[in-house]
Amino acid sequence: MNTRFLITISLLFFTLSTWANPPLSSWNERASRQAIIKFVAATTTPGSSDFVAPDKRIVVFDNDGTLWSEQPIYVQAVFVFDRIKQLAPQHPEWKTKEPFASVLKGDIKTALAGGEPALIKMVIATHANTTTQEFEKIVSKWIATARHPKTGRLYTEMVYQPMLELIEYFRANHFKVYIVSGGGIEFMRPWCQHIYGIPPEQIIGSSIKTKYEVRNGIPVIIRQSGINFINDKEGKPLAINLHIGLRPIAAIGNSDGDFQMLEWTTAGKGTRLGIYIHHDDAKREVAYDRKSSVGKLARGLDEASKRNWIVVSMKNDWKTIFPAIKRK
């Protein structure tokens, strides 16, 4: 019994299990899939000039529009609207106060006409003044039953099957997988481990201010009425630097909000991977890019080629979009 023997057995076991499940099986055998496999092979093969040690194999994924559907509107926005309706009895003033009044009338378009300030007002009103533990329960309860208006699927079933396989493929090759999303960090953490297998400490997102208090002898963290950090655009490399402290070697996004994350990642030395998921499948999902208010992708499309970023066509590169639903 020695270490080499153990390693040999482990490798054999790993090889067998890998062989049993070919990777990226929902991806068509096209350039995108080939480039991903080539990148992973190059960075994980000992002796390769592009080899990266396992503790430096960081890959970052955007969430909305990259791992799950963001159309017709961000899932977290639906949570905001549902919570406004739920909290309305405690806020009689909302009946005449915008943007709340429009939400309560079901007029989301008018509610969102106030742009980001209106949205932030609604986020604060629905995400603050609870403890972190209470908020986790609120999110968990909501996400367990909330369904997509068009497909009728649970939102957690609106994840992309090829992306679940991509996460798994990276993980099997000893990459550390992070989510770096504009979504709320504490909105994502309650369900991301269950759905993606990504633990809370590998979820990075936007956040609101928090305060530590001892209430009746019990310490709590209170979510405050103020934004702490918006994890979008230039914010993403900053959050990656703060939370991870290493530059990723691969980044995957779908919108111009991910541009700087891809830019920062692929500007590092050595082989790097930048991927844009392009929503071009009107039949199986939604086709949108340059003119969309949600998940706008314009600069990314313009510059992907010269930056050697892969643009994945959902229509052509993916055999399926959503996973099969397992009902009991």
Add this chain to the structure above:
Amino acid sequence: MNTRFLITISLLFFTLSTWANPPLSSWNERASRQAIIKFVAATTTPGSSDFVAPDKRIVVFDNDGTLWSEQPIYVQAVFVFDRIKQLAPQHPEWKTKEPFASVLKGDIKTALAGGEPALIKMVIATHANTTTQEFEKIVSKWIATARHPKTGRLYTEMVYQPMLELIEYFRANHFKVYIVSGGGIEFMRPWCQHIYGIPPEQIIGSSIKTKYEVRNGIPVIIRQSGINFINDKEGKPLAINLHIGLRPIAAIGNSDGDFQMLEWTTAGKGTRLGIYIHHDDAKREVAYDRKSSVGKLARGLDEASKRNWIVVSMKNDWKTIFPAIKRK
């Protein structure tokens, strides 16, 4: 060949290697050591009512005064003073401007008389206006040669041998080990992996504001002249919540700045471990607690017993303080 066989072999191998190196060998066989071993056994033994799954085994360590010496002054403060001297030629105005003037005269006491505002002024002046990559190089270069004024050891040799063993013991039992320090996150990351085996993403600290820029086509992160977060006292549970998103099951500190971290950790359900390292060894290190301006420990001593926190006596619980120095 099946999974059970592989697990059996792995366990056997693990057991053999554990047996070869008894844990916590620099700890005397007293109550502190026994309580730590009891806690780890309880939380890692399958079937135990206190069993905690590996992905929930989070342990947080303070750094200054807990993992390495903080006397006569925080190591990072020495870095600040050295950097003021180094940058002085570019700042002729410092000759007459406090607190810089006193530092340049070697009068640290007067420089620090201005309290936290003076310290923050010096931190900003010496830690900002570089890229993150430049700052990493500056810290790495400094820490490679800077020595403790009394012992002549490198600061990285002023770590506590029993704490290195404690980190290793937790790690061998599949705990995820974090540093949660008032020190600068980017001051610690360049050397913590090398010294403690703790990777950058498991280092949490104070931080200054950052900005993302593209300079001549190259993206950089610039360290700005403003504090982003002070990771001390109530800040520690907040940073743990933001970075980890899980409540630790064990916390180790040495000062009242760690009080809330221990409080938050040990208020969780199930078996928890809270440890204060008490600097009571005037002969082998420095004896200080209630009246010290650096690493003050008063409330912690008063309340440790009723909160079931362990107070480790460096004098009585540790066989050695510092590791043997290996010179080439």
